[in-house]
Amino acid sequence: xxxxxxxxSKKNAATALPVDTRRRWLRDMLLIREFEVRTMQAxxxxxxxxFCHVYIGQEAVAVGCTAAVEHKDPIxxxxxxxxxxxxxxxxPKYCMAEMYGRIGGCAKGKGGSMHMFDKRNNMFGGHGIxxxxxxxxxxxxxxxxxxxxxxxxxxxxxxxxxFLGDGAxxxxxxxxxxxxxxxxxxxxxYIVENNGxxxxxxxxxxTTMGHEITAKAAGYGMDSAVIDxxxxxxxxxxxxxxxxxxxETSRPCFVDMRTYRFKGHSMSDPRKYRTKDxxxxxxxxDPIDKLANAMISDNELSQEDYDAMVKxxxxxxxxxxKWSENSPEPDVSELYKDVYVDEWGxxxxxxxxxxxxx
Amino acid sequence: MSDAMxxxxxxxLMGEEVAEYNGAYKVSRGMLDEFGxxxxxxxxxxxxxxxxxxxxxxxxGLRPIIEFMxxxxxxxxxxxxxxxxxxxxxxxxxxxxxxxxxxxxxxxxGQLGSTHSWCVESLYSNVxxxxxxxxxxxxxxxxxxxxxxxxPNPVFVLESERLLSIKGEVxxxxxxxxxxxxxxxxxxxxxxxxxxxxxxxxCLEAAEQLAKEGIDCEVIDGRTIRPLDIDTIVKxxxxxxxxxxxxxxxxxxxxxxxxxxxVHMRCFDDLDNxxxxxxxxxxxxxxxxxLEQEMLPNARKIxxxxxxxxxxx
Numbered sequence: 001x002x003x004x005x006x007x008x009s010k011k012n013a014a015t016a017l018p019v020d021t022r023r024r025w026l027r028d029m030l031l032i033r034e035f036e037v038r039t040m041q042a043x044x045x046x047x048x049x050x051f052c053h054v055y056i057g058q059e060a061v062a063v064g065c066t067a068a069v070e071h072k073d074p075i076x077x078x079x080x081x082x083x084x085x086x087x088x089x090x091x092p093k094y095c096m097a098e099m100y101g102r103i104g105g106c107a108k109g110k111g112g113s114m115h116m117f118d119k120r121n122n123m124f125g126g127h128g129i130x131x132x133x134x135x136x137x138x139x140x141x142x143x144x145x146x147x148x149x150x151x152x153x154x155x156x157x158x159x160x161x162x163f164l165g166d167g168a169x170x171x172x173x174x175x176x177x178x179x180x181x182x183x184x185x186x187x188x189x190y191i192v193e194n195n196g197x198x199x200x201x202x203x204x205x206x207t208t209m210g211h212e213i214t215a216k217a218a219g220y221g222m223d224s225a226v227i228d229x230x231x232x233x234x235x236x237x238x239x240x241x242x243x244x245x246x247x248e249t250s251r252p253c254f255v256d257m258r259t260y261r262f263k264g265h266s267m268s269d270p271r272k273y274r275t276k277d278x279x280x281x282x283x284x285x286d287p288i289d290k291l292a293n294a295m296i297s298d299n300e301l302s303q304e305d306y307d308a309m310v311k312x313x314x315x316x317x318x319x320x321x322k323w324s325e326n327s328p329e330p331d332v333s334e335l336y337k338d339v340y341v342d343e344w345g346x347x348x349x350x351x352x353x354x355x356x357x358x
Numbered sequence: 359m360s361d362a363m364x365x366x367x368x369x370x371l372m373g374e375e376v377a378e379y380n381g382a383y384k385v386s387r388g389m390l391d392e393f394g395x396x397x398x399x400x401x402x403x404x405x406x407x408x409x410x411x412x413x414x415x416x417x418x419g420l421r422p423i424i425e426f427m428x429x430x431x432x433x434x435x436x437x438x439x440x441x442x443x444x445x446x447x448x449x450x451x452x453x454x455x456x457x458x459x460x461x462x463x464x465x466x467x468g469q470l471g472s473t474h475s476w477c478v479e480s481l482y483s484n485v486x487x488x489x490x491x492x493x494x495x496x497x498x499x500x501x502x503x504x505x506x507x508x509x510p511n512p513v514f515v516l517e518s519e520r521l522l523s524i525k526g527e528v529x530x531x532x533x534x535x536x537x538x539x540x541x542x543x544x545x546x547x548x549x550x551x552x553x554x555x556x557x558x559x560x561c562l563e564a565a566e567q568l569a570k571e572g573i574d575c576e577v578i579d580g581r582t583i584r585p586l587d588i589d590t591i592v593k594x595x596x597x598x599x600x601x602x603x604x605x606x607x608x609x610x611x612x613x614x615x616x617x618x619x620x621v622h623m624r625c626f627d628d629l630d631n632x633x634x635x636x637x638x639x640x641x642x643x644x645x646x647x648x649l650e651q652e653m654l655p656n657a658r659k660i661x662x663x664x665x666x667x668x669x670x671x
Contacts, residue, residue: 074418107451117450124417125450132437135407139414146420150396151367173437176407183402338452339486341510344538344585350452 017233019300022291023309025067025232026301029059029288030313032083035092036263038317039082039099043267047325048099051128052113055083057262060287061163061193062087064235065257068243069159074122074140076133077163079114080193080261081126084163088121092320094355097327104327108334108353120356130198131171134190137162138177141188145250156250159243160188167198169207169216181252182220189239189246190217191255193229199265200273217254229259230285260285359386359423361532362507363393366421369507372399372408373425373462382427383463383522409435409460413442413512416458421507426462429516430476443512444487459506464492464516465556465606466643466654475643475650479554480605480612482514483583489513489537490583492555496526498581501535508534518556538585542594546576548671549664550594552617553604554580557636557655561604564660573664573671583613591617592624599630600671602663604655609637634667636660 036054043052055062062083066075077084085095090106098105099113107117116126124140127133137160144158168174169192181188192213196203203210217224223245227238235257242253260282264271271279295301336348343349363369370393375382377390377400390398401408405426412422426432432439439460446456466475483490489511493499499517506513543558544565551561558579565575576594580587595601601621605614618633639653 076414105451107449107453110451111449115449117453119450119453124414124454125446127442129437129441132410132442135410135438136414136417136442138407139411139416140418141414142411143415143418143420146370146396146415147418150370173406173410176404177410179402180404180407180411184399338448340489341447341455341457350447350455352453353451356453 017236019295022233022295023301025063026288026291026295027309027313028063028087029232029291030310031092031316032059032062032086033288034313034317035082035086035095035320038321039096040263040267042096042099042321048113049101050112051079052099052267053080053265054263055080055261057282057286058193058195058229058259059083060232060235061191061229061257061259064229064232065161065163065191065239067236068239069161072122072157073159073161074124074144075161075163076124076137076140077126078130078133078165078168079126079128080165081114081116085116085118085123085126088118088123090116090118090121090123091355092317093323094353096320097324100324100327101329102324102327103330103334104324104354106353106355108338109330110334110338118355131164131168131174134162134164134168134174134177137188137190138181138186141181141186141252142184145187156187156247158187159246161191162188163191163193165198166192166194166196166203166207166213167201168192169213170198178216178220178222178252178254182222185250186252187246187250188252189242189255190252191257193257193259195259195261197261197265197273200269202273213256214254222252222254224254224256226256226258229257230282230287230290232287232291359503359507360389360392362504363389363397368419368421369423370397370399370420371423371425372401372412374401374403374427376400376425383519385425385522405431405435406438410438410442412458413438413446413456416456417446417454421457423459423461423507426460428467428474428476428519429462429464429478430474432460432462432478433476439514440482440485444485448487455510456512457510458512459503459515460512461503461506461515461517463519465518465520466650467519469645469647469650470643471645472642477607477638479516479583480607483613483616484611487512489585490516491537491581492516492583494543494555494558494579494581495521495524496528498535500528501533502581504532505534505537509537516555521556535581537582538587540581540587540590541579542576542590543579544575544577546574546598548574548598549600549602549668550576550578550591550598551602551604551660551664552578552580552591554583554613555606557604557606560655560657561660563657564664567657567661568664573668575664586617586620588617588620588624591621595621595625596628599628600667601625601629601633602636602660602667603633604636604660606638606655608640609635610640612637630670631667634663636663
């Protein structure tokens with residue numbers, strides 16, 4: 001199988017996208033960044049418990065990829081999932097309240113940071129076990145195709161985006177899922193958010209062919225692409241043709257999305273396994289600065305507009321935190337709800353979160 | 359399965375050798391011809407992969423039936439069937455249910471050695487979120503499976519290779535057997551024997567033998583472990599004052615220990631002896647015929663347990 005490699009952002013193609021679209025992406029990335037900065041603070045202030053993995057540095061990936069698909073297309077990801085939820089359209093308050101462990105959270109405070117679900121926005125989770133979602137992603141794609149062909153007698157209309165980290169490349173379930181997707185012609189795109197580290201283990205220490213992970217896809221007869229994930233325009237332009245082709249041919253594909261997490265693996269990570277120079281190098285490649293600077297220098301965005309946008313986003317996140325703070329803790333009766341759909345024994349059936357009732 | 363598939367296009371069957379081979383144990387014979395390869399789907403040997411695929415499909419509105427050739431092989435899919443299927447509804451705060459059936463052969467097949475002789479009921483019934491049904495005969499196999507397919511939760515149906523050749527009356531039409539409704543397979547007044555699936559045949563055999571000795575046993579088929587119909591068991595124990603639980607999984611932290619605990623809690627004043635348990639011996643399943651027979655619950659062990667528990671009757 002030939003491997004399509006996209007080149008870094010071309011200015012011509014980038015400026016071909018409407019200014020409003022790029023402004024929206026910039027705002028979406030800013031929102032994720034601000035949300036995650038505040039998430040870190042809230043974690044340090046013990047408003048958020050458990051494990052918490054922030055998306056700072058990788059914003060262009062979630063925003064660019066979700067822009068390349070339609071709203072009806074399912075997406076699913078691993079535990080670094082706040083960015084995907086927000087990019088998919090979840091209101092920040094439901095995401096933040098979930099981490100606060102409040103009833104107003106997207107999962108009524110039962111999922112936490114690693115388990116962001118949003119049925120209305122076709123976001124099928126946040127999944128905590130490395131690689132586990134790759135099989136679910138295959139299943140989502142199987143279902144869309146089955147619903148079209150067996151039930152509605154239509155051609156394939158939906159593409160599933162299944163995100164994973166580079167650490168998931170070494171889980172057996174990833175390989176089983178790739179094989180099944182190839183074998184059953186499933187319309188799923190596996191997007192490896194390759195930030196170079198599975199927790200503290202660099203990809204070269206943990207993954208064979210880590211320098212060329214598209215080799216994994218070749219083994220399953222899948223098309224693949226390498227995309228620079230630090231540039232949202234580039235992400236979009238790299239993803240769009242893959243999505244179109246996947247929809248048309250119902251063939252899976254694989255993306256090595258090169259990105260970098262600016263912060264640690266989780267909140268308790270001192271990052272001793274990488275150098276400050278390396279971090280600086282990537283921080284100078286900030287996807288938000290890159291797009292903002294380009295738009296400002298091309299007179300598509302004034303500094304004042306940008307500052308106003310930053311201010312607006314800050315307020316939005318601050319409001320989300322306030323809302324979360326005021327959302328009550330789940331009633332103890334929630335403990336026995338949502339275990340089974342039906343009521344029996346001590347189990348009290350199920351109910352939807354506030355997010356879906358609005 | 360075919361009835362459900364005729365009625366509901368969302369239902370499909372997936373697993374190893376279910377289609378072109380007509381089922382490793384011929385359970386799905388003829389289904390490929392009737393429903394075609396889009397709905398009867400052969401998979402490679404990738405239990406984790408196709409179990410997870412089924413769960414993803416269920417989250418998106420389908421009603422998958424996933425066949426494990428043996429529940430022994432489900433262990434390689436443990437993360438999917440124990441972490442994802444039973445917890446999805448909870449973790450998503452009620453947004454994504456997982457209406458899926460996992461079914462296949464459970465228990466010792468006959469000299470298959472330790473890795474292929476798993477009885478998963480004790481291990482899996484520890485996990486909230488799934489239901490577990492164990493059919494005893496062809497009538498129950500059809501009725502419980504139908505209930506499982508219609509259930510909005512994940513259901514594990516534990517069939518038995520050794521029972522596949524059992525013949526019995528099965529109505530042509532569709533019917534459901536409600537979960538949490540235990541069935542008294544033999545009425546008696548002296549001692550209650552509780553079991554599920556294949557060991558019930560040994561229980562009935564033991565009961566006949568004990569009847570000749572003047573001990574009249576009541577044999578209860580629990581049918582489902584989750585939900586457990588403890589009320590039927592309690593009612594029987596209150597009548598007989600003695601209880602033996604027969605369970606083909608290992609004794610430690612098992613279905614039998616759970617039932618014993620519940621009976622002790624509910625029937626403390628009714629019991630004339632503590633609950634006795636007959637389990638697989640607490641060892642890996644051996645290959646040698648004589649050792650395997652000795653390891654499994656059998657009629658002799660059940661007879662001995664009933665005699666022992668009722669010594670003071």
